[in-house]
Amino acid sequence: MSNLVKEEQSAQIVVIGGGPVGLFTAIQIKILLPQVNLVIYEKHQQYERNHVLRLNKMRTFFGLPPSLLLKNMIDNLPSVVRTNVLESQLLELSKQLQIPIVHRNIENLNQFSDSRVIIGADGSHSIVRQLVFNNKMEYEKVLKYVLEIKYEVNGQGQKLDFIKYQYRTQKQLKYLVDEHIGTQKENRTPITLHLLTDKQIYEQMKSATFKQPYYLHSHQHLIPKDVLETITIWFNVKKEYANEQRIENSEKITCITLAVYQSSEFVYYNEEKKQYTCLVGDAAFGVPFFRSLNNGIMCSKKLSLCIQSCFSEYSSQTYRSGDLLTNLKFALKKTKNELHYLINWNKPLNAYNQYVHVLANLEVIFAEKKAALLFAREMMNKITGTAPCQVNKWSSSKVEKFKQTKNDNNESEIIMNDDVDTMEMDDENYELVQEFDLVT
Structure with a gap:
């Protein structure tokens, strides 16, 4: 024995x-x-x-x-x-x-x-x-529905300047975006975007799991129009003002529920x-x-x-x-x-x-309480984005340009790579993973 x-x-x-x-x-x-x-x-x-x-x-x-x-x-x-x-x-x-x-x-x-x-x-x-x-369970509740977009960029990733670009961009988006820049490794930087969405979007996209994520280049027909527009605007602003060069086909989209529960x-x-x-x-x-x-x-x-x-x-x-x-x-x-x-x-x-x-x-x-603060932040973003008098904002022509999914100079936005092996996917229960933050 x-x-x-x-x-x-x-x-x-x-x-x-x-x-x-x-x-x-x-x-x-x-x-x-x-x-x-x-x-x-x-x-x-x-x-x-x-x-x-x-x-x-x-x-x-x-x-x-x-x-x-x-x-x-x-x-x-x-x-x-x-x-x-x-x-x-x-x-x-x-x-x-x-x-x-x-x-x-x-x-x-x-x-x-x-x-x-x-x-x-x-x-x-x-x-x-x-x-x-x-x-x-004594308590069980979903606090927020979130879309997570993970992708990689060539070189060191950079955040947008908050006053010049990020604030005015956020006002144009239907969904609040939070960005996390990872650590550069082998000349690549992983970046994660979190979009605060709603139950309706979650129900439409809940098949996007960590084992079977949506890919931006091949699942656009499954992504709601306003979500796709939010992602497109953000990517185009990052390309132009942060010189971001995304690795081709590295964009993976998944659905997450931010939940609390107690036995x-x-x-x-x-x-x-x-x-x-x-x-x-x-x-x-x-x-x-x-x-x-x-x-x-x-x-x-x-x-x-x-x-x-x-x-x-x-x-x-x-x-x-x-x-x-x-x-x-x-x-x-x-x-x-x-x-x-x-x-x-x-x-x-x-x-x-x-x-x-x-x-x-x-x-x-x-x-x-923190979920309530996130809700307040969402509401404030919507209010500032619809206010009649705004100083720090993009012009209408700029906004229309950012909404375009294709650019004449597309090669400078995407780095071609046939051997894309991005961040490891977490296990099948990641929708309940609790290590997550949007308030920075």
């Missing part, structure tokens, strides 16, 4: 989902409880998502378990990082801590009947939430099996605007401390290998958590359930 099979059979803690939050949770538990048998299950051999995350390092990582390995990894993390980069670093740290990872798609939990804790960190479509919590509960105790099941990360709740990963890591900190208290017979102080400041931060966090346990009748995972409820409620309110 292999060592991995033995570890699976004797696993006291099982983590379903080996994404960033699942790995962070497992790593913290292993640091706090090095003698406990813990196994991670992940269905993908390689992490498939490649979108950008923003980390609030001061808030998110405060009070992590003292560990030089963990501290060094976090210290070297940039505040803006791609998911696959973060994933690879966490995987390496998991290997150093000798945490076994089994690549298997879990469809039921029967095989884990002897485990004391099952942690569902398996994302927005959590199988753990479906099987144990009956997928019951009705986050902890379940099976009296018969004497087994806890917990949700963490997107399995527990999800919000947009670059906050979902940060929230997931914060919940993982709380969960790992609560689980440490549940396994007090295995608790060890040998994990204290961080510097003095890290140790003090962790001691403060742990003391605060122990006080929280007391007001929950000394039931640590009840305290975790309460903590996530409070955090999720606050984050849903924040997301609703």
Whole structure:
């Protein structure tokens, strides 16, 4: 019998989902409880998502378990990082801590009947939430409908000057446009446009998924006229005033819903099996605007401390290998958590359930308010665009020129390339991906 099979059979803690939050949770538990048998299950051999995350390092990582390995990894993390980069670093740290990872798609939990804790960190479509919590939601709502256009340009991409060009261009567009310029690599720069649309446009274009995106050059007949006009005007202004040269056929269009959702509960105790099941990360709740990963890591900190208290017979102080400041931060966090346990009748995972409820409620309110600000920004753009007296605006002839889909000098706008291999597409569930921001 292999060592991995033995570890699976004797696993006291099982983590379903080996994404960033699942790995962070497992790593913290292993640091706090090095003698406990813990196994991670992940269905993908390689992490498939490649979108950008923003980390609030001061808030998110405060009070992590003292560990030089963990501290060094976090210290070297940039505040803006791609998911696959973060994933690879966490995987390496998991290997150093000798945490076994089994690549298997879990469809039921029967095989884990002897485990004391099952942690569902398996994302927005959590199988753990479906099987144990009956997928019951306390809150679920689509805040915004968004079209995402990804393309590449030759050389270093540039933003439009806001006063001279961007402001007056935005007023001519039906849909609010937000632009993100990526990092140049091999003389190419990836650019992402987000168009705030509505449910009607979403219903018309929802077949444009990340696995099967629309391409601007071949799906124009499927794109609503006002959306196509918005894209055309923006591209033509960028060509003329930012000297943008797009890579031919690199324009991929997909539909996204910015959604908030919250599970009705986050902890379940099976009296018969004497087994806890917990949700963490997107399995527990999800919000947009670059906050979902940060929230997931914060919940993982709380969960790992609560689980440490549940396994007090295995608790060890040998994990204290961080510097003095890290140790003090962790001691403060742990003391605060122990006080929280007391007001929950000394039931640590009840305290975790309460903590996530409070955090999720606050984050849903924040997301609703930010969505309202986006709506106000949309309305302001429409008002300024229709005001009778405008100083900073394009002439009518310029606007008509920008609406043209073909130019005499088209070669300077498009760079011919027969071997276009643009940004990696994220997985099939990207429509629920929560790492997204439009307010800059």
